[in-house]
Amino acid sequence: MTRRRLSDEEAVLWQGVTRSISPLRRLSKRRSEPVAPETERPAAKTRSTPAAKSASKSAFAAPPAPPKPIAPPPLVPLTRKLKQRIARGSHDIDGRLDLHGFTQAEAHDALLHFLRGRQARGAKVVLVITGKGARGGDAHGERGVLKRMVPLWLRLPEFRSFVVGFESAAIGHGGEGALYVSLRRAR
Numbered sequence: 001m002t003r004r005r006l007s008d009e010e011a012v013l014w015q016g017v018t019r020s021i022s023p024l025r026r027l028s029k030r031r032s033e034p035v036a037p038e039t040e041r042p043a044a045k046t047r048s049t050p051a052a053k054s055a056s057k058s059a060f061a062a063p064p065a066p067p068k069p070i071a072p073p074p075l076v077p078l079t080r081k082l083k084q085r086i087a088r089g090s091h092d093i094d095g096r097l098d099l100h101g102f103t104q105a106e107a108h109d110a111l112l113h114f115l116r117g118r119q120a121r122g123a124k125v126v127l128v129i130t131g132k133g134a135r136g137g138d139a140h141g142e143r144g145v146l147k148r149m150v151p152l153w154l155r156l157p158e159f160r161s162f163v164v165g166f167e168s169a170a171i172g173h174g175g176e177g178a179l180y181v182s183l184r185r186a187r
Contacts, residue, residue, distance in 0.1 A: 075155065076165040078125075078182055086125060086180055087170030093180075094123030099146050100131050107146050108153060115162040119183045127169060132177040147177060154181065 006014060078086075085091035097114045099107045111128065118126050133144025154163050162183055169178035 073160065075160070075163065076182075078165055078167045078180055082125075082182075083167055083170070083180065087172060091125065093125055093127045093173075094118060094121075094183075095126040096129065097126065098129040099150070100129065102146065104145060104149060107150070111150065111153060112159065115159065115181070115183065119162050119186050122186065123183055126181050126183065127173055127178055128166075128181055129174050129178045132175075144177075150179065154179075 082091065086093060095114070095118045097111065099110065102110060114128075115126070128150060130146040130150045131144065133147055151166065153159055154166050164182040164184050166179045166181045168176050169180050173180075
């Protein structure tokens with residue numbers, strides 16, 4: 001296989017590329033210092049040697065795999081002790097959001113905005129009231145759409161940067177129609 005020579009424009013472009021990258025540090029048990037970067041080679045009419053050919057092949061190796069996206073931290077349920085202290089009133093609830101009468105889209109936006117705002121203010125635990133749903137349900141036999149959807153939303157990656165965990169609330173705070181949501185510290 002014969003190689004074509006680079007045009008002057010291509011050679012200048014290639015030099016710019018090679019200047020913008022740095023070689024990977026080679027980890028070796030024998031050497032503790034990093035490998036020194038290669039010096040620039042002149043682009044004008046040089047003969048290629050077998051070593052230069054192998055170096056140019058490694059320069060065209062496949063790019064490294066993109067970094068894996070950071071998985072959101074797992075949800076952690078509230079401790080029994082904390083839940084009891086909240087129910088008794090010895091631990092304050094730092095905010096309340098009542099989603100009665102909201103559509104799903106409105107409730108999703110309101111919940112995201114509320115959690116973001118409360119986290120910024122340093123809140124630790126908030127109460128989200130979803131309601132239990134209409135007594136007879138709607139024509140499709142569904143009951144309590146927000147009651148079902150809010151826990152699903154709280155598990156989504158967009159909410160995980162705010163939410164540590166959540167549990168259904170005590171009877172005095174709404175029972176099954178409300179959730180205690182534990183928030184992460186603001187960064």
